[in-house]
Structure formats: C-alpha cells, structure tokens
Amino acid sequence: MTGPLDRTKLLAARFRAAQDRPYLATALFSITVVASDQVPTMGVDRRWRCYVSPDFVERQPVPQLAAVWIHEVAHLLRDHHGRADRLPAGERHDHYRVNVAQDCEINDDLVADRLPLPADRIEPKTYGLPNGQLFEQYLKTLPPSVKGHDCGSGAHGVDRPWETAIGGGRGVSDVEAGAIRRDTANSIRNHTRGHGRGSVPAGWGRWAAEILEPRVDWRRALTGAVREAAAWASGAVDYTYHRPSRRSAALRGVVLPSLRQPIPRVAIVVDTSGSMGDEQLAAALSEVSGVLRAVGIGGNRVTVLSCDAAVHVVQQVHTASQVQLAGGGGTDMRVGVEAALKVRPHFVIVLTDGGTPWPGEPLESTRIIAGLIGADAPEPPSWITSIHIDD
Known part of the structure; x- marks a missing residue:
C-alpha cells in the first residue's frame, strides 16, 4: 500500500x-x-x-x-x-x-x-x-x-x-x-x-x-501568395472567338465572342548571379515547383528564366529537374522580369537574394512574388509580395 x-x-x-x-x-x-x-x-x-x-x-x-x-x-x-x-x-x-x-x-x-x-x-x-x-x-x-x-x-x-x-x-x-x-x-x-x-x-x-519572434512558415506563406495570385488570374475573364457564343445561333451571319476564364501562366525568374549558390537555388526551385503543383499549375504553363544581369536560358518545364541554370555575373532582375513578360504570364516569381534593382512601378496585368533567399535579403518595393525563404 x-x-x-x-x-x-x-x-x-x-x-x-x-x-x-x-x-x-x-x-x-x-x-x-x-x-x-x-x-x-x-x-x-x-x-x-x-x-x-x-x-x-x-x-x-x-x-x-x-x-x-x-x-x-x-x-x-x-x-x-x-x-x-x-x-x-x-x-x-x-x-x-x-x-x-x-x-x-x-x-x-x-x-x-x-x-x-x-x-x-x-x-x-x-x-x-x-x-x-x-x-x-x-x-x-x-x-x-x-x-x-x-x-x-x-x-x-x-x-x-x-x-x-x-x-x-x-x-x-x-x-x-x-x-x-x-x-x-x-x-x-x-x-x-x-x-x-x-x-x-x-x-x-x-x-x-x-x-x-516566431519565424513565419515560408512554405505556407508562399503557397498562400501563389494561391491568391492564381485566383486573381483565374478571375480575369476575357472575350475569345475560339469558342463562339451559343447565342450566335440566334443571329445568322453574326459570330459573337464568348467569355473565357484563363488558366494561370507562371514565369519563374531565377537569380543566377555570383552571390547565389547552386544548392540554394536548386532547393528553392524545388519548393516552388511543389507549391505550383499543389495549386494545380504545371505542364507547359510554367516558364523558367535563368538571369544574372542578362537572361541566359528560357525554357518551359514540367519538373524542377529539367531546369538549366546559367550565369554567374552581376545582378539585375529587371532584365529577367522584362523577358518574362514576353511569355505573357499572369504572375512572376523571382527567386533572388534581394541584391538587385527592381522595376520602378507596378505592372498592369502581372503580379510579382519575390522569394528572398537568405536571412539578410533586402526588401523589394512594397507593391511586390515578398516571402523570405530559409536558405
């Protein structure tokens, strides 16, 4: 007892x-x-x-x-x-x-x-x-x-x-x-x-x-930012003649446009300047690829651009393993964003350590998400969504 x-x-x-x-x-x-x-x-x-x-x-x-x-x-x-x-x-x-x-x-x-x-x-x-x-x-x-x-x-x-x-x-x-x-x-x-x-x-x-000083779960934050941008892009309805309106049948000789809801297209600009390590970039790119798959974006809707002070590689990819990284010089992500706009993306993800100039003003039809790699990465302009990624 x-x-x-x-x-x-x-x-x-x-x-x-x-x-x-x-x-x-x-x-x-x-x-x-x-x-x-x-x-x-x-x-x-x-x-x-x-x-x-x-x-x-x-x-x-x-x-x-x-x-x-x-x-x-x-x-x-x-x-x-x-x-x-x-x-x-x-x-x-x-x-x-x-x-x-x-x-x-x-x-x-x-x-x-x-x-x-x-x-x-x-x-x-x-x-x-x-x-x-x-x-x-x-x-x-x-x-x-x-x-x-x-x-x-x-x-x-x-x-x-x-x-x-x-x-x-x-x-x-x-x-x-x-x-x-x-x-x-x-x-x-x-x-x-x-x-x-x-x-x-x-x-x-x-x-x-x-x-x-709790650390933000950057994966969750990045997923949220991508979902928001994708939802914004999906809501950007427009007219198209590829599929005529069903009302055209009532108007002989007249072809009316129909409304369409686009599937989001994404461009990823990867900073390949000398200050960025290959292992950092590969890890970050793999995470971003996973986030895009999670929100249903993949296939030929993702374009990756390798950029330092110039754009070296532009390619459509299905997986992160297909990406070819080239560069090693100075840093100017404005060049990468400008090249990315040529594929008419709905939003652009920039993976960088932040030591770069940025576009001077918001883009009319494209949103930018900056994935900042490294604890000391400087912030981009306030109109750019920034996510700090652990290196």
Whole structure:
C-alpha cells in the first residue's frame, strides 16, 4: 500500500527549482499537483496538472526532484503535446518513442545546466545522437524500438490511465498556457541580458527567441501568395472567338465572342548571379515547383528564366529537374522580369537574394512574388509580395 504524498518535500523541490531558475518560476507555479498511485514517477497532462507517485517522491532527494520538476515543465512550455499532434500518423503511433525523442530535446539542456537528473535519464548521447536538435529530428534517427519514462499526455499527447484530474481542478487553458509561455520567454530574455544570476542553456534561449519572434512558415506563406495570385488570374475573364457564343445561333451571319476564364501562366525568374549558390537555388526551385503543383499549375504553363544581369536560358518545364541554370555575373532582375513578360504570364516569381534593382512601378496585368533567399535579403518595393525563404 502506497503511503500519502509528501507534499512538503515535493513543493520544497519546486520552490528550489524556481529559486535556482527564476525565469521558470511562473510556469512552475502554474502547475497543479495531483497524487496518483498509478503514475510511475511524475507526468503532466495537457492542462498543466502534474500527477505524482508518492513512492517516487519518497525515494528521491530534493535536488533530483527539483530537476524532475524542470524536466516536466519543459514538456509543457515547449508545447510537446501540441507538436506531437501535428506529427504524421506513422510517426506518432508509438508514444513511448515520441516521449524518448522529447526527453532528448530537453535533457541535453538540463545536463548542460548541471541539473542532477536521475541516473536512468535519457539524453541524446544515450543513442549516439548530437545535442541541440528538436524532438521531431530525434524521432527520425532513434533506433526502431525504444522506451523510456512516460511523461503523460502533456508530453506525447496520448491520454494516460492516471489522468483523472480528481482534485486537479480545471487546469490551465490553451490561452493561459500561451500567456505563460510568453511570460517565461520574456523572463529568459531578461535573464540573458544580465538581469539575473547565472546563465541560460542555449536551448532555452533558442526557444524564447522563437516564442517572442516566431519565424513565419515560408512554405505556407508562399503557397498562400501563389494561391491568391492564381485566383486573381483565374478571375480575369476575357472575350475569345475560339469558342463562339451559343447565342450566335440566334443571329445568322453574326459570330459573337464568348467569355473565357484563363488558366494561370507562371514565369519563374531565377537569380543566377555570383552571390547565389547552386544548392540554394536548386532547393528553392524545388519548393516552388511543389507549391505550383499543389495549386494545380504545371505542364507547359510554367516558364523558367535563368538571369544574372542578362537572361541566359528560357525554357518551359514540367519538373524542377529539367531546369538549366546559367550565369554567374552581376545582378539585375529587371532584365529577367522584362523577358518574362514576353511569355505573357499572369504572375512572376523571382527567386533572388534581394541584391538587385527592381522595376520602378507596378505592372498592369502581372503580379510579382519575390522569394528572398537568405536571412539578410533586402526588401523589394512594397507593391511586390515578398516571402523570405530559409536558405
């Protein structure tokens, strides 16, 4: 028969964790404790309730319990359950393996921070893996069958038998969790700027930067821009005599034009100047090709132009592998855009590092989307849709 939970010891460990790592204090004190004989050690659910084994608390000294507190709150702060929900079905079916990958993401920072984790802890070197990766990356490289501690649905996203929430109240809502994450990220930033004692592990610093300055998913942004341009082009109805109007039959000797809705034509201008790397260009072009296929544009409706300060290759392509890149001189994408207009595209995508002059004014019948490669790429004029592409 398991004895009662030693709450004094458990809460003393939480206090110590918050005192030693004050930037985590708000998150630590937002967790509700629920005693459970079913949980093996400690585990959290999606509502920031921590289920605790009385036997585990009795066996562990306070410093190790403090380290486990930080481990569990890290699952919640890093939104591991939300990220697990977004995994492909084939990767999330084994929640133990997901949990091990998540522990690798957390524990390399905790070990570097000299926290006294239990001796059976899991860290990247346990499997010969490098530090500093996200759990989604570790998940792809872990051995086929692994098993570690079960940190609950607040980690891997799968409800556990002990998560009854009896005595745990309503817990923390998603909105409240978002506010806790932002507050913690601000505390980490202030701490790293010299407003606190000690240093912050690199992983926490990267996490805080992502929360406070989230990176836009450029693939989603590019897809949205292409869809918008394609919808705009498809709505540009015009008259044609290729298919006479059915009303012509009522008017003998008169051929009336019919309305048509064009299928969007696309030109991709690729900056092949000396500042652009072939690998960057190939990767970006492959992504753009995938986006075009996703919105139903392909076949002979895509023209690719290789351009530095002059246009070297113009070709209609079906796949990115058919593209021939040539150049290596100066940079002037105006030349490429001007050449692209000769194929009468509905919109033009320019892949460049941004170090180029641009057309001086908007084009009447063609939209331009600039795919800017590299973190420091300068912005084009405001009338050009710009998407920053990770290099």
